[in-house]
Amino acid sequence: MNLTQTFASVVASSQIDANNIEPTVNNPAVATGAFSYMWLLLALPLLGAALLLIGGKRTDKWGPYFAIAMSCGAFVVGAIMYLKMLGLPANDRPVNLHIWDWVIVGRFQAPLGMQLDQLSIVFVLLITFVGSLIHIYSLGYMKHDPEKRKFFAYLNLFVAAMLLLVTADSYLLLYVGWEGVGLASYLLIGFWMYKPTAATAAKKAFVVNRVGDVGLSIAIMLMFVTFGSVTFPGVLNNAAEGNPTTMTWIGLMLLLAACGKSAQFPLQSWLLDAMEGPTPVSALIHAATMVTAGVYLIVRSGPIFDATPTARTVVMIVGAITLMFGAIIGCAKDDIKKALAGSTMSQIGYMILAAGLGPVGYVFAIFHLVTHGFFKANMFLGAGSVMHGMNDQLDMRRFGALRKVMVITFITFSCGWLAIMGVPPFAGFYSKDKIIEAAFGVNWIVGAVALLGAGITAFYMTRLWTMTFTGKSRWTEDNKHPHESSSVMWIPMAILAFLSVVAGFMLAGAIETWLAPVTGFEETELAVSSLVMEAASLALVIIGATIAYLQYRRDVPLVAPQHVSPLTVAARHDLYGDAFNEEVFMRPGQWLTRSLVFFDNRGIDGLVNGIAAALGGLSGRMRRIQTGFARSYALSMLGGAVLVIAALILVRT
Amino acid sequence: MSTTHYLVLSAILFSLGVLGVLVRRNALIVFMCVEMMLNASNLAFVAFAQQNGNLYGQTIAFFVMVVAAAEVVVGLAIIVTIYRTRRSASVDEPSLLKY
Numbered sequence: 001m002n003l004t005q006t007f008a009s010v011v012a013s014s015q016i017d018a019n020n021i022e023p024t025v026n027n028p029a030v031a032t033g034a035f036s037y038m039w040l041l042l043a044l045p046l047l048g049a050a051l052l053l054i055g056g057k058r059t060d061k062w063g064p065y066f067a068i069a070m071s072c073g074a075f076v077v078g079a080i081m082y083l084k085m086l087g088l089p090a091n092d093r094p095v096n097l098h099i100w101d102w103v104i105v106g107r108f109q110a111p112l113g114m115q116l117d118q119l120s121i122v123f124v125l126l127i128t129f130v131g132s133l134i135h136i137y138s139l140g141y142m143k144h145d146p147e148k149r150k151f152f153a154y155l156n157l158f159v160a161a162m163l164l165l166v167t168a169d170s171y172l173l174l175y176v177g178w179e180g181v182g183l184a185s186y187l188l189i190g191f192w193m194y195k196p197t198a199a200t201a202a203k204k205a206f207v208v209n210r211v212g213d214v215g216l217s218i219a220i221m222l223m224f225v226t227f228g229s230v231t232f233p234g235v236l237n238n239a240a241e242g243n244p245t246t247m248t249w250i251g252l253m254l255l256l257a258a259c260g261k262s263a264q265f266p267l268q269s270w271l272l273d274a275m276e277g278p279t280p281v282s283a284l285i286h287a288a289t290m291v292t293a294g295v296y297l298i299v300r301s302g303p304i305f306d307a308t309p310t311a312r313t314v315v316m317i318v319g320a321i322t323l324m325f326g327a328i329i330g331c332a333k334d335d336i337k338k339a340l341a342g343s344t345m346s347q348i349g350y351m352i353l354a355a356g357l358g359p360v361g362y363v364f365a366i367f368h369l370v371t372h373g374f375f376k377a378n379m380f381l382g383a384g385s386v387m388h389g390m391n392d393q394l395d396m397r398r399f400g401a402l403r404k405v406m407v408i409t410f411i412t413f414s415c416g417w418l419a420i421m422g423v424p425p426f427a428g429f430y431s432k433d434k435i436i437e438a439a440f441g442v443n444w445i446v447g448a449v450a451l452l453g454a455g456i457t458a459f460y461m462t463r464l465w466t467m468t469f470t471g472k473s474r475w476t477e478d479n480k481h482p483h484e485s486s487s488v489m490w491i492p493m494a495i496l497a498f499l500s501v502v503a504g505f506m507l508a509g510a511i512e513t514w515l516a517p518v519t520g521f522e523e524t525e526l527a528v529s530s531l532v533m534e535a536a537s538l539a540l541v542i543i544g545a546t547i548a549y550l551q552y553r554r555d556v557p558l559v560a561p562q563h564v565s566p567l568t569v570a571a572r573h574d575l576y577g578d579a580f581n582e583e584v585f586m587r588p589g590q591w592l593t594r595s596l597v598f599f600d601n602r603g604i605d606g607l608v609n610g611i612a613a614a615l616g617g618l619s620g621r622m623r624r625i626q627t628g629f630a631r632s633y634a635l636s637m638l639g640g641a642v643l644v645i646a647a648l649i650l651v652r653t
Numbered sequence: 654m655s656t657t658h659y660l661v662l663s664a665i666l667f668s669l670g671v672l673g674v675l676v677r678r679n680a681l682i683v684f685m686c687v688e689m690m691l692n693a694s695n696l697a698f699v700a701f702a703q704q705n706g707n708l709y710g711q712t713i714a715f716f717v718m719v720v721a722a723a724e725v726v727v728g729l730a731i732i733v734t735i736y737r738t739r740r741s742a743s744v745d746e747p748s749l750l751k752y
Contacts, residue, residue: 628751630744631683634674 028094052153067152075128115169158184212260251311258294279384319353332571378496382413412497427504441524458544659700666693
């Protein structure tokens with residue numbers, strides 16, 4: 001069956017030229033040789049998490065180091081897999097390792113297995129590499145935390161769940177990983193749960209994610225009903241023949257899932273609060289890896305979106321909205337981590353936008369995801385380093401002039417800053433400009449939004465950078481001696497900074513060829529040359545950065561000004577995302593529950609209790625008949641007898 | 654004398670018995686009235702037996718007498734006991750079995 005389809009697709013795609021590569025049919029080979037050890041990817045971090053959590057306090061001493069070893073071990077395994085894959089021809093690269101038959105019930109077959117192909121190996125390398133660096137960084141950042149062991153156990157749990165998410169060979173197993181990262185995210189956001197804000201933020205992230213998860217589960221059910229299978233080959237190879245309406249619904253439900261996990265409009269509200277977690281968590285989970293799972297889901301489900309232009313357009317629109325949404329929020333935040341979170345939201349908006357463009361964008365969505373993983377993790381770690389030096393101060397209005405006292409952090413952060421703005425030759429330039437070009441190729445409005453977003457990105461990142469590192473010091477009284485962080489913290493930052501610089505031109509061009517067999521690839525055709533596009537976006541970036549620099553170079557008030565434009569006020573309130581949720585979902589929900597409680601108390605309970613009370617009252621009255629006087633009983637007996645006789649007589653006549 | 658006369662007498666006796674049971678307080682009188690009702694019915698039975706020319710009614714009358722005798726024994730025993738404990742044979746006073 002699959003073989004026939006392979007031939008069909010080869011015949012159908014006879015018009016392809018060197019620049020347009022159709023995805024080969026999703027038909028992985030059975031894993032052999034080194035690939036048969038790919039289960040170690042999951043087993044190592046899972047072992048770390050299990051040992052540290054079950055071992056308890058006994059593992060306090062060596063636990064964190066063990067967790068780092070497990071994470072690095074997973075990276076080594078991933079690297080071996082990558083090198084092995086590199087030696088194979090493109091069509092032989094996808095491999096599948098069947099682990100065991102998970103659910104075999106009648107028509108429902110859910111084998112448990114791992115699928116490693118060009119797409120998932122990119123994720124495996126990103127997750128394990130950035131993950132390991134952040135593990136090491138955490139050694140310094142969480143040095144004095146009494147619950148350090150638990151923190152590392154959760155980090156390992158997260159790495160295991162995330163690897164499961166990207167190496168699963170079916171949507172059902174992906175769902176397991178999807179929930180696993182949600183759990184790890186919940187545990188880590190609420191790591192300092194003695195802070196009510198952290199506990200609430202964790203709960204909020206979990207609840208909002210649940211909304212998205214419902215979408216994913218509905219999508220999986222629809223897939224099973226439509227295709228009779230939930231495995232990637234079973235669904236994706238047949239997606240083109242699916243009923244368009246069903247495919248649209250599957251696409252929209254997958255988008256809902258992606259919105260929840262990737263903090264996209266309208267489920268974006270949790271990400272800003274998630275910054276309550278420790279900074280390494282924000283860097284790993286809420287910037288580099290977990291929040292990009294939605295992008296992975298959409299790119300992986302490419303054939304489904306190929307079959308439904310409607311859902312794809314919605315994906316694109318959601319991406320464009322979130323891109324602006326996040327950028328605007330990022331402009332108004334004074335909390336350094338929240339500003340970065342707004343930026344993350346916006347950058348993932350770019351990725352989702354690219355994924356919504358179809359084969360012209362899939363590759364660049366992943367490309368931007370990888371470079372963003374490097375430079376955003378770098379900047380979060382930089383922010384963590386600043387916080388560390390500044391006595392956990394988060395308010396950028398109390399920073400300033402840190403350039404001189406935190407030289408390394410300043411340099412690494414600057415690399416990330418230049419990369420996210422898309423200044424050539426930094427990483428963001430290659431990935432983001434490609435997305436903008438591809439967007440213009442599909443729809444000029446979306447392209448314009450993406451282009452404008454680049455300018456706003458430059459504005460808010462320069463604002464953040466300027467307020468933190470340049471100008472005069474505005475440090476608080478109790479914190480006059482900021483210091484550079486220890487080497488265990490700055491070395492991971494330096495590595496990520498290096499990658500923020502070089503990842504762009506290292507991967508540009510290569511990643512298209514690498515991913516095309518899985519995602520497909522089409523060259524964007526533009527009316528104007530790409531040089532003009534690059535010049536336009538660079539001009540906007542320079543304008544945005546200059547405005548921000550001139551505005552925030554000096555004279556930053558210590559307290560945020562109150563008389564500002566309505567847009568700034570709105571952005572400070574996260575563009576009223578929470579207020580909207582509160583008015584539209586929470587309050588009606590509360591009214592509903594209250595009215596239900598009222599109905600239950602007064603209606604249901606009233607009926608039951610009313611019947612009981614009525615019967616009780618009635619029997620209380622009836623009791624009075626029992627007078628105890630023998631003669632009155634005799635009278636009633638007589639009455640009864642007379643009645644019976646009268647009745648008999650009446651009946652007889 | 655026709656059966657009707659017997660039946661009228663029986664009805665009168667029975668009604669008197671009922672009346673006695675309902676209006677008198679003394680347990681002994683009430684008891685006697687119960688006996689009177691039993692015997693009124695006996696009279697009716699016998700009258701019918703006479704009319705029908707068989708012995709069924711008469712047999713029933715004997716049964717009633719036997720049962721009445723047994724009843725008298727139990728009933729009088731109860732009345733005597735009540736009288737001993739309460740120094741009264743009124744049927745209204747021992748009204749303990751009530752709500």
